[in-house]
Amino acid sequence: MAAENGHRGSGIAAIMGIGKAVPAHVFPQKSFPDYYFDISNSSHMVDLKAKFTKISAIEELLSLAVLSLSLLITITQAKCAYRSASGKNMELANHGVPRLGAEAARAAIADWGGRASDITHLVFVTSTSGCLPGADFELLVLLGLPPSTKRAMVYQAGCYGGGTALRLAKDLAENSPGARVLVVCSEVIALVLRGPSESHVGNLVGQAIFGDAAGAVVVGSCPAAAAAGERAMFEIVSASQEVVPGTRDAVVSELREEGIVFTLHRDVPRQIGDSIGRLVERALLAQQQPANAAIGAADAAAPDLNGMFWVVHAGGREILDRMESKLGLGKEKLEASRAVMAQYGNTRSSCVVLVMEEMRRRSEERGLRTAGEGLDMGMLVGFGPGLTVETIVLRALPIN
Numbered sequence: 245m246a247a248e249n250g251h252r253g254s255g256i257a258a259i260m261g262i263g264k265a266v267p268a269h270v271f272p273q274k275s276f277p278d279y280y281f282d283i284s285n286s287s288h289m290v291d292l293k294a295k296f297t298k299i300s301a302i303e304e305l306l307s308l309a310v311l312s313l314s315l316l317i318t319i320t321q322a323k324c325a326y327r328s329a330s331g332k333n334m335e336l337a338n339h340g341v342p343r344l345g346a347e348a349a350r351a352a353i354a355d356w357g358g359r360a361s362d363i364t365h366l367v368f369v370t371s372t373s374g375c376l377p378g379a380d381f382e383l384l385v386l387l388g389l390p391p392s393t394k395r396a397m398v399y400q401a402g403c404y405g406g407g408t409a410l411r412l413a414k415d416l417a418e419n420s421p422g423a424r425v426l427v428v429c430s431e432v433i434a435l436v437l438r439g440p441s442e443s444h445v446g447n448l449v450g451q452a453i454f455g456d457a458a459g460a461v462v463v464g465s466c467p468a469a470a471a472a473g474e475r476a477m478f479e480i481v482s483a484s485q486e487v488v489p490g491t492r493d494a495v496v497s498e499l500r501e502e503g504i505v506f507t508l509h510r511d512v513p514r515q516i517g518d519s520i521g522r523l524v525e526r527a528l529l530a531q532q533q534p535a536n537a538a539i540g541a542a543d544a545a546a547p548d549l550n551g552m553f554w555v556v557h558a559g560g561r562e563i564l565d566r567m568e569s570k571l572g573l574g575k576e577k578l579e580a581s582r583a584v585m586a587q588y589g590n591t592r593s594s595c596v597v598l599v600m601e602e603m604r605r606r607s608e609e610r611g612l613r614t615a616g617e618g619l620d621m622g623m624l625v626g627f628g629p630g631l632t633v634e635t636i637v638l639r640a641l642p643i644n
């Protein structure tokens with residue numbers, strides 16, 4: 245299946261298979277505030293519960309949030325105080341992260357059409373477990389990948405980790421002959437889950453919006469002949485990473501005795517909104533010449549952003565709203581991100597893969613020419629602590 249050994253991959257890396265996995269059990273978002281304040285013995289915090297209820301109504305249509313693996317632990321432990329010890333939660337995360345990841349990886353490999361034994365590299369991303377050997381090793385065993393698979397772990401990158409992994413996969417695929425890189429992003433938020441604190445509303449926001457999910461893709465260059473079943477869906481044209489100056493404290497996450505304690509600053513949506521125009525402009529300038537031509541060679545510096553598809557990390561409704569208005573995007577452009585947010589919440593590093601999968605599914609259902617809503621060029625945006633922003637220019641290839 246992989247390109248011939250010894251042939252140096254000269255083509256642009258492309259995504260050839262996509263898969264996702266979400267927990268089997270979902271929790272009704274509407275009754276989540278009652279449940280959450282009840283299990284944390286916090287029902288007396290009436291004002292805070294009202295605030296939480298407002299925040300957790302992520303989208304008007306939302307009926308379910310996927311938080312099940314993490315919620316199961318609270319059910320079995322029957323405690324979830326703001327500062328409870330995290331031993332059981334750690335066990336659950338260390339167990340769940342590779343397993344959810346393996347499910348997504350199996351789906352991605354099936355979608356690609358190759359065999360697990362053809363995978364040459366693995367890039368595994370998580371910010372919600374911590375053990376050695378790591379989740380990448382467990383995945384190797386669970387999938388029966390060759391022991392010679394070259395692995396790399398991306399730990400604690402937060403929500404931008406999905407973009408980081410795609411950037412690394414591009415470099416690996418374009419510089420290693422015949423490489424087929426499996427990227428797996430898996431997050432089980434057991435270590436993050438804690439009861440409410442009146443003095444830490446930034447944490448409460450995360451309790452309302454974070455969810456468990458894994459996303460996986462297979463990346464390679466020089467696809468084998470179509471007859472062999474391998475096809476490129478999205479070329480990874482170029483990839484950039486930038487830090488937004490002065491935003492170091494915006495998203496902070498620390499691994500402590502009581503688990504992962506994170507905070508989201510109230511200004512995150514504004515900070516992303518204020519910088520997104522410049523970041524997108526720079527990402528488009530950084531892309532390679534052939535892709536420029538596809539956007540519109542006559543005016544490559546001022547592309548029609550509405551003529552592109554958008555795979556944006558579903559960080560929170562306000563972030564998507566601000567991005568939409570700052571970039572002047574039409575209401576429909578961030579539909580895939582909003583759908584993922586409504587169904588699964590903010591699933592951290594895996595979120596951009598889920599958005600890509602959602603977009604591909606919708607495009608195919610509508611009989612569109614490409615998996616990128618029928619368009620040729622698109623942009624993936626992931627962001628997280630730092631604030632660090634990953635921007636990836638994608639080219640969607642025609643669906644066979």
Ligand SMILES: CC(=O)CC(=O)SCCNC(=O)CCNC(=O)[C@H](O)C(C)(C)COP(=O)(O)OP(=O)(O)OC[C@H]1O[C@@H](n2cnc3c(N)ncnc32)[C@H](O)[C@@H]1OP(=O)(O)O
Nearest residue numbers: 298299402403445446508509510512559560561562628629
């Ligand atoms: C983890 C990673 O690596 C990467 C990430 O994805 S980081 C996550 C990024 N996401 C965010 O930061 C969330 C951004 N916020 C939002 O999208 C929206 O605020 C929201 C969807 C969460 C809620 O929107 P909303 O329902 O319109 O409520 P909103 O009015 O904004 O807030 C409700 C209350 O909570 C408060 N609040 C909201 N966010 C807060 C925060 N981060 N810190 C403290 N207070 C906050 C508001 O001030 C408001 O308080 P009052 O009622 O006293 O005025």
